[in-house]
Amino acid sequence: MHIRFWGTRGSLAKPGTTTLRYGGNTSCVEVRLNDGTLLVLDCGTGAHGLGQALLAELPLRGHVLISHTHWDHIQGFPFFAPLFIPGNEWDVYAPGGLSGRLEDTLAGQMEYAYFPVTLAELGAEIRYHALSEGSFDIGGARVTARYLNHPAPTLGYRLAAGGTVFVYATDHEPHSRHMDERTHLPMHEEDRRHVEFLSRADLVLHDAQYTMDEYAKKVGWGHTPAERATELAVAAGVKRLALFHHDPLRADDALDEVVAKCREIAVARQSALEVFAAAEGESLQLQETTGQGLRHAPERAAAPVALKPAEATVLIADDEAWAIRVISAALRSDGYRILTADDGEAALEIARAERPTLILSDWEMPRRSGVELCRALRASQDPALRAVPVVLVTAKRLEPADVTTAFEAGVTDYMTKPFTPQNIRSRVQAWLLRTQAGAGPADAPADTDGGSEAGRS
Ligand SMILES: [Zn+2]
């Protein structure tokens, strides 16, 4: 497996004297399998250089995997020359959303007011695939897609081919800051699944936009501090970690210091993890072997998105009227049917009568806390209530014991304030799509291969 970084910057292209060594172009990574399969991860401004290089190989057959459609991951799409040339064939994959078809989203940035060529005028044969979580094959690679935690529906991609594993996980924020101090594993179930997603990879390209110090002011923006990315990679037994999605304000020398700090963390944990910062223009070769450990146990296929928002009912339980107002407004824009309750007992009664598709509940409420509400649902005779995803939201400072208690009670997920309406929308959407795909909270994906504020996008 051959990997080349064409764009490593996050949020905004940043050419200039401060980014000469690590590069100024936004996310774009080329992957070539030994069998010749060509994959392109994201189409930030780095896609321009890759497209020019590919012109030497016409005609082309390739696959573009887009993590999400924030600008810095698609801005190079209309400048990716191979898309313009008849005779080329491309499959484009991205997370399916509720707000429209993938091709319409990509066409949006090519509308008359923004760009002189429309999507329909691209000369290559292009097929679009809206993905949810799950696995599928491209050439000799098994691709596993998993939702990341970001203010827009975002997928990470784990590519396994010939016994080698490469994970592309950018635009992701840890679900919580809670770590088990004894095991150094995250406490939040979703963070543990993220570790499984990275597990034993030969190379992980991970969001590392901030430092821990900076992160205090950027909670909810959807990015990982580099120190935490290192801890996750150590916990996952990863061989090499490439820090990625560098902040536009991070000069080369400052990035060297971040790398040094992360290496110290790995050494302190007695891990052999190798840490470096992805640099534009750099190539890596991962040795493909004979394919042992390539495919595993039965997996869920990455099904296309078929969710009709109007058919999803979301119950919001909170004793603060303003919180219900803010959350309802955020979710209503996605077209769900919304129900509300202002205490835990009322929420339980409504849940029994209406069987919502998802429950978003405050942690602490009168007459039954969010955890107690969940316990009652899980003990119900009704299978729909036993399985309904319950996401708790809270401003309270959680102790590790609170987290353990919540997951033991059957809570699916929790979010700590501060968060934005976008955070809530993408989290709810991920759970609804997982539920639709038959992966309720009890059926999380296992290890599947055997083996306009800068900074917010
Ligand atoms: Zn980004």
Ligand SMILES: [Zn+2]
């Ligand atoms: Zn983003």
